[in-house]
Amino acid sequence: MKTPALASLKAGQKGRIASIGLESRNRRRLLEMGLIAGREFTLVRFAPLGDPMELKIGGSHLSLRKDEARHILVEVL
Amino acid sequence: MRLPTVESLAEIANPVGGVALAGNPNSGKSTLFNALTGLRQKVANYPGVTVEKKTGRFYGIHGRAMDLLDLPGTYSLQTRSPDEEVSRDVLLGRRADTPPPRAIVCVADATNLERNLYLVAQLAELDVPLVLALNMVDLAEKQGIRIDVNLLEKNLGIPVVPAVASAGVGLQEIKQLLSGEKLLLPKFRAPMPEAVAAEAEELVERLLLSPLPVPLGRAYSEALLLLSLDNEAELLDVAPSAVLAAAAEAAQGRLKATGIDPASAIIEARYAWIHQACAEAVRKPTEQPATFSDTIDNVLTHKVWGWLALAVVFGLMFFCIFTVANYPMNWINAAVSWLAGTARALMPPGDLRSLITDGVIAGVGGVVVFLPQILILFFFLGLLEDTGYMARAAFIMDRVMSRVGLHGKSFIPLLSSFACAIPGIMATRTIENKKDRLVTILIAPLMSCSARLPVYSLLIGAMIPDDKVPSLAKAGIMLAMYFFGIAAAFMMASLFKSTLFRNETPLLLLELPPYRMPQLRTIAMRMWERATIFLKRAGTVILAISILLWALATYPKPTDPNAGKAEALSHSMAGQIGHVMEPVIRPLGYDWKIGIGLLSSFAAREAFVGTMAVVYNVGEDDANSVSLRHALQSQQRPDGSPVFSPLVCVSLMVYYALAMQCMSTVAVVRRETNGWKWPLFLVAYMTGLAYLAALFIYQIGHLFHLG
Numbered sequence: 001m002k003t004p005a006l007a008s009l010k011a012g013q014k015g016r017i018a019s020i021g022l023e024s025r026n027r028r029r030l031l032e033m034g035l036i037a038g039r040e041f042t043l044v045r046f047a048p049l050g051d052p053m054e055l056k057i058g059g060s061h062l063s064l065r066k067d068e069a070r071h072i073l074v075e076v077l
Numbered sequence: 078m079r080l081p082t083v084e085s086l087a088e089i090a091n092p093v094g095g096v097a098l099a100g101n102p103n104s105g106k107s108t109l110f111n112a113l114t115g116l117r118q119k120v121a122n123y124p125g126v127t128v129e130k131k132t133g134r135f136y137g138i139h140g141r142a143m144d145l146l147d148l149p150g151t152y153s154l155q156t157r158s159p160d161e162e163v164s165r166d167v168l169l170g171r172r173a174d175t176p177p178p179r180a181i182v183c184v185a186d187a188t189n190l191e192r193n194l195y196l197v198a199q200l201a202e203l204d205v206p207l208v209l210a211l212n213m214v215d216l217a218e219k220q221g222i223r224i225d226v227n228l229l230e231k232n233l234g235i236p237v238v239p240a241v242a243s244a245g246v247g248l249q250e251i252k253q254l255l256s257g258e259k260l261l262l263p264k265f266r267a268p269m270p271e272a273v274a275a276e277a278e279e280l281v282e283r284l285l286l287s288p289l290p291v292p293l294g295r296a297y298s299e300a301l302l303l304l305s306l307d308n309e310a311e312l313l314d315v316a317p318s319a320v321l322a323a324a325a326e327a328a329q330g331r332l333k334a335t336g337i338d339p340a341s342a343i344i345e346a347r348y349a350w351i352h353q354a355c356a357e358a359v360r361k362p363t364e365q366p367a368t369f370s371d372t373i374d375n376v377l378t379h380k381v382w383g384w385l386a387l388a389v390v391f392g393l394m395f396f397c398i399f400t401v402a403n404y405p406m407n408w409i410n411a412a413v414s415w416l417a418g419t420a421r422a423l424m425p426p427g428d429l430r431s432l433i434t435d436g437v438i439a440g441v442g443g444v445v446v447f448l449p450q451i452l453i454l455f456f457f458l459g460l461l462e463d464t465g466y467m468a469r470a471a472f473i474m475d476r477v478m479s480r481v482g483l484h485g486k487s488f489i490p491l492l493s494s495f496a497c498a499i500p501g502i503m504a505t506r507t508i509e510n511k512k513d514r515l516v517t518i519l520i521a522p523l524m525s526c527s528a529r530l531p532v533y534s535l536l537i538g539a540m541i542p543d544d545k546v547p548s549l550a551k552a553g554i555m556l557a558m559y560f561f562g563i564a565a566a567f568m569m570a571s572l573f574k575s576t577l578f579r580n581e582t583p584l585l586l587l588e589l590p591p592y593r594m595p596q597l598r599t600i601a602m603r604m605w606e607r608a609t610i611f612l613k614r615a616g617t618v619i620l621a622i623s624i625l626l627w628a629l630a631t632y633p634k635p636t637d638p639n640a641g642k643a644e645a646l647s648h649s650m651a652g653q654i655g656h657v658m659e660p661v662i663r664p665l666g667y668d669w670k671i672g673i674g675l676l677s678s679f680a681a682r683e684a685f686v687g688t689m690a691v692v693y694n695v696g697e698d699d700a701n702s703v704s705l706r707h708a709l710q711s712q713q714r715p716d717g718s719p720v721f722s723p724l725v726c727v728s729l730m731v732y733y734a735l736a737m738q739c740m741s742t743v744a745v746v747r748r749e750t751n752g753w754k755w756p757l758f759l760v761a762y763m764t765g766l767a768y769l770a771a772l773f774i775y776q777i778g779h780l781f782h783l784g
Contacts, residue, residue, distance in 0.1 A: 022584075024307045024308055024340060025157075025308050025311065026584040027340070027341075028155060028305065028340050028341075028344065029155075029157060029584060029586055030584075030586065031340070031341060031344040031345070032152060032153045032155065032195060032344055033152060033192065033586060033588075034191070034192050034195075034348070036344070036345060036348055037345075044371075044374075045374075045378060047378065047472050047473055047475060047476060048378065048379070048380045048381075048383045048384060048473055049473075049476035049477065050476065051475070051476045051479075052472065052475050052476070052485075052585055052587070054374075054378070054472065054589060058189070058191050058192055059188060059189030059190065059191065059192060060189055060192050060588060061370075061588065061589040061590075061591075062586060062587070062588055062589070063468075063471075063472050063475075063585065063586070063587040063588075063589055064585065064586060065475070065479070065585045068584060068585070068586075
């Protein structure tokens, strides 16, 4: 199965988290905020200047920079 | 022998601390805190850190007084900010200044329950009675989320109280639950994978046997914390001893060898438990309709409307700060001069009268006059924070701020600093990353604050002959000075981020909370808190500095008792320092009289105008005063050239734009950074920068005969 980086998705696309390849402290933080492998999310939008992005996951709206989203692999639904 | 008092007996019977209030940011924790304690609250600082310690008192059902400790909002006990560290340390009973809580109330947002329950899962691992306040159940219901409270209570093994903190719903139940003598401990813990549980068990034993034994009930929580920290520095920082850190590292190594990443495994196990607890108890509509928040966000974070909204929101804020605040500021000014006038009338002439009127009243009055601006600013900041717009502003501006290595959250403090750096610096508390926060504090005073306005207007007035130039050009110069400040701030941020505060790429993980109706009461209480901090901390330092500056400008006295104010000033210590300073400031184009102005501006920039009025013997000391402007224009050097040439005026404005000349700011930076190191660095770097920039401008200008 193809797992593109989260950063390559377009606004409005839905996906499922596959893996997070960040340094441990940051990866932990994302996991704790609910970015857990297998969870579905919606990429709601990008900020007006193209970065960061807004994700809807679980009941939360979280904002992430593309820099970090490059290390998060996802399945596109 | 002293007999124990009733209170001390009560303390013996109940040796542990009060009730701690924990919860995620935006869960309505402050609202619940205010609803429970009303006005019976106090704000202090945790010793050694700049985190605020907010405590309040409330009464249980039999009138039993209980202390409630409002912990900083946190998503997890694995911390990333000083605020979260305090929450963790209090809950784990690690802070000597704060006894571990007798019970914990955890506030959770019912509209986003699973994420909020993550903290609850961690708290349930402590052997401390825990009550879950399910806040905003009314909003959850509106969104079609049905929560079976009894089932949730059964699954989580802790009491669950549905609440609407803003309407006072659920308060009685919470009070009732906390009033009992024996509170129930959480029944369950999130089950861990077998291998992790075994390693945790072993660490628990080691913790209990360590030289500084961890209390029994907290050891499990601590063990899981140690197992999930795989960053060596962090582990050493958190572990009670180096031996334990090594043990935890070894345990992690064994788990990793079997293909288990302990940190992920622990977090996933907690979420799995939460998921199971909620599976039956929480019913969400299958197709979630777009919420009210989503609709607003389509506009407020839109590519075009988003910018417009940002401009309107902050335009309105500044309009209020600069126009509405004028009225109360004028009243304060009037009151101060009335006070000074009364003192002058009542007291016999002499040094004491001068000290009271020119030193104390004028000095403190000069600080208090900024109170309306600060209050209005904090009103808006509170409103923006509580509605949820602040996170959107950070979201929109993050790209811009990231250019200089900062975070979107630095935008608000910097913007606030256009009014006054003090509330701007106080607003940096929302920045989680320590280094980012410090950089923001260090560059915030470069934003042209309202105290620079009178200096700019006087100098622009002196530089450009009246009426020959359209006032639009003057406004243009003023605007250029503002942009100059912004450019300097961004350059310094870039420099600091690439030198002093390197090797850190903070994660931007910003929650965009749903839009909510703000609680006026919560905002008002925060304004009150901020105002007292400002008056107390900045006020005392200002008072001392005002007296010192007054003494410098008064002593020694001129030999001729009939000497005018100007002669007296030039004869005083301040005047002599001005003369001594002259060789240093001559390369910038300034003479010793301007030197006195610089000296008096050390406490507050706007003092420059008043000092110039005294130096040149002009009655009026208003920045727009025609006579003062003419006095400046007519000053000549011994060779007949004007003192205030356009080049000197520009050099002075640049100096004022960059130099650190505000004692209140220094006092607030000291408070916010908990020491003298950073405020002194701030004064040194800004004043150095100002000197070099003014020197460069004057010398280059001189080279091209622009002087």
